[in-house]
Amino acid sequence: MSTSLLERRYRRVLRLLPVGYRQQWEEDMVASFLAAYGSEPMTASRPRLGEVASVVTLAVRARLLALQATPRALAWYHTVRALTLISLLLQSFLVTSMFAFSFGEYAFGVPHYIIVSRAFTMLFVVAAFVALALDRVRAARVIAVLALVATVAGLIAAITIGTLNPPPLGAAEIILGAWIAVTVVAVFSPAPGLRPSPTLWIVLYLAGVHLMAPVIISSHTTLANDAWTWMQFLNPVVLASAGLSVTMGIALSRALRGRERSPHWLLALTPFGLLVGAMNLLAWPIGARFVTIGGIGLPMAHVILWCVSDVALIGLTIASAAVSVRLLRRLSTNRAAIADGLEIPGH
Amino acid sequence: MTEPAFFVLTALLGGPLHGYGIVGEVDGLSEGRVRLKIGSLYGVLDRLVAEGHVELDREEPYQGRLRRYYRITGTGAAALRAEAARQAANVRAAERRIRAYQPRLGGTA
Numbered sequence: 417m418s419t420s421l422l423e424r425r426y427r428r429v430l431r432l433l434p435v436g437y438r439q440q441w442e443e444d445m446v447a448s449f450l451a452a453y454g455s456e457p458m459t460a461s462r463p464r465l466g467e468v469a470s471v472v473t474l475a476v477r478a479r480l481l482a483l484q485a486t487p488r489a490l491a492w493y494h495t496v497r498a499l500t501l502i503s504l505l506l507q508s509f510l511v512t513s514m515f516a517f518s519f520g521e522y523a524f525g526v527p528h529y530i531i532v533s534r535a536f537t538m539l540f541v542v543a544a545f546v547a548l549a550l551d552r553v554r555a556a557r558v559i560a561v562l563a564l565v566a567t568v569a570g571l572i573a574a575i576t577i578g579t580l581n582p583p584p585l586g587a588a589e590i591i592l593g594a595w596i597a598v599t600v601v602a603v604f605s606p607a608p609g610l611r612p613s614p615t616l617w618i619v620l621y622l623a624g625v626h627l628m629a630p631v632i633i634s635s636h637t638t639l640a641n642d643a644w645t646w647m648q649f650l651n652p653v654v655l656a657s658a659g660l661s662v663t664m665g666i667a668l669s670r671a672l673r674g675r676e677r678s679p680h681w682l683l684a685l686t687p688f689g690l691l692v693g694a695m696n697l698l699a700w701p702i703g704a705r706f707v708t709i710g711g712i713g714l715p716m717a718h719v720i721l722w723c724v725s726d727v728a729l730i731g732l733t734i735a736s737a738a739v740s741v742r743l744l745r746r747l748s749t750n751r752a753a754i755a756d757g758l759e760i761p762g763h
Numbered sequence: 764m765t766e767p768a769f770f771v772l773t774a775l776l777g778g779p780l781h782g783y784g785i786v787g788e789v790d791g792l793s794e795g796r797v798r799l800k801i802g803s804l805y806g807v808l809d810r811l812v813a814e815g816h817v818e819l820d821r822e823e824p825y826q827g828r829l830r831r832y833y834r835i836t837g838t839g840a841a842a843l844r845a846e847a848a849r850q851a852a853n854v855r856a857a858e859r860r861i862r863a864y865q866p867r868l869g870g871t872a
Contacts, residue, residue, distance in 0.1 A: 441805050447828045448782030449801045470802025477806065 423450060426463045432475035487747040491678045498684035500599040504545045504560075506656075506688075507592045511538040511567070514589070533570035540566050541593075548600065560600040564593040656692045657729050664689060664732040671739050678747075679740035686740065689733030696726035764846045767807045770797050772816060772843040775835040779820035782808075782831070808833065816842055 426449050430442055449467065515531075515538045540563035547556035567589050664685050670676040764772075767789070774780060774788035785808075786799045799807070811817040816839030820832040835843070 437809075441809065443829065444782055444831045445801055445805050447825070447830055448786070448804065450828075451781075451783035452786060452801060467800050467802065470800035470806075472802075474802040474806045478809075 420450075421461050422453065422463065425461070426450075426467070429463060429468050429471050432472060434475075434478050437478045487678075488744060491680050491683075491744060491747055494678055494680035495683040496599060498680050499687070500596060501548060502684055502688060503592050503599075504541070504548060504596050507541050507563075507589070507596060508538075508545045510589055510592070511541045514538075530570070530574055533566065533573055537563065537566040537570050537589075544596070544600070553600075557601050560597045564597040567593040656688075657696055657725055660685065660689050660692055661725065661729045661732055664729075664736050668732065668736055668739060671743060677743065679743035682736040682740035682743070686733055686737045689729055689736065693726060693730040693733055696722070696729070764842065765807070766793075767797055767799060767803060768811060769843070769846055769850075771799075771804070771807050771811065772835055772839055775817065775833060776840065776843070779832040779834040781823075781825075781833070785833070811839065814842075815839070 423446060426446060427442070430438060430445060433442070449463070511534070515534045540559055544556050544559040544563050547553075547559055571590060664682070667676070667681045667685060671679065671682060770789040770792055771785055773792055774785050777788065780788060782801070782804060786801070786804055789797050789799055808817060812819075812833075816836055817833050818836050820834040822829045822831050824830070
């Protein structure tokens with residue numbers, strides 16, 4: 417069967433539709449379209465403007481709905497949600513630690529308002545995190561924007577008086593805050609079936625605060641060498657590495673046992689695994705220097721444990737990426753409801 | 764329920780139809796008021812299939828192509844009945860008011 421110019425042009429217009437949509441409807445649409453033209457396919461060379469406009473309208477609507485329409489698109493949507501929740505968790509750790517840190521600074525004469533601004537930032541970030549964990553999306557949107565404003569204002573104040581310490585944390589705060597505000601406002605919508613247990617997130621947050629705040633405070637206090645050494649070993653990156661490894665291990669185990677069909681948690685954890693793994697990798701020479709030169713003296717066992725945990729994290733990250741890609745490929749780009757409805761009963 | 768969806772379901776009450784058959788039937792039922800473009804028809808069909816109001820009846824070869832015939836389901840017929848009852852109630856309410864309506868002559872007093 418040869419295809420007419422009209423058909424080829426109509427099919428070109430249909431390319432505007434999402435792939436899954438075309439798989440379901442394209443052939444039938446072409447058949448109906450050509451039937452509507454009757455004997456005209458022999459003479460007509462272009463689809464009428466009205467027909468083109470109807471396909472364009474359908475394409476826009478289908479693409480707008482596509483976020484929640486195909487299993488694969490849905491998995492990406494869940495991934496962005498999971499990424500945002502993890503970012504917010506990290507941000508909560510960060511601002512709570514910074515608040516604890518500012519008490520150390522206070523002893524060195526840092527103005528009150530810096531501490532007050534950090535308190536507000538912490539309040540907003542933690543409130544946004546709790547709101548999202550409880551699926552209060554509308555409240556979370558407003559609070560996430562307030563948190564970003566408070567973060568930027570606090571950092572500007574700190575830069576102005578020259579107490580931004582340490583700078584990379586400040587930059588990370590702004591980047592994380594901006595990402596969170598954008599995704600919470602633009603992507604999140606209430607989805608009771610997707611939210612993780614609020615208890616889990618709140619426990620994770622409290623655990624993080626209890627683990628990290630002493631680490632930050634310790635850098636402003638005088639400790640015995642042994643205690644200092646342990647605190648250095650338990651730096652935020654190492655803690656993040658341990659937390660990520662455990663979480664990835666659980667997510668991988670669930671995926672491999674077939675308990676988790678959607679790869680969104682693995683996909684969301686992978687970039688964090690890469691980031692923290694790389695940061696740890698860069699820190700290896702520093703650890704080695706402590707050992708070889710002596711210096712303040714990180715015991716060899718600590719450095720070895722550090723390296724082993726980093727290798728484990730990188731291995732888990734690679735495995736997570738591989739498993740999530742495999743799971744993603746299994747997910748159809750077709751809409752399940754439509755596909756079910758288009759099976760001929762009894763066949 | 765949108766007007767095109769209402770007419771598509773009504774058209775399918777008469778028996779399974781293929782895409783272009785639905786377009787023609789809707790045109791006739793609406794006395795030419797609703798002329799579905801192919802893109803619009805499949806937008807409507809897509810929703811009706813997803814909602815379980817319409818399903819695939821069969822596929823038949825026609826001029827070297829497979830033609831799909833669609834049919835209305837039980838839930839589709841129930842939804843159409845409910846929508847028709849709602850519209851009929853609206854019409855009765857409007858007709859009562861229209862009958863009672865007497866335009867004032869000579870403008871305002």
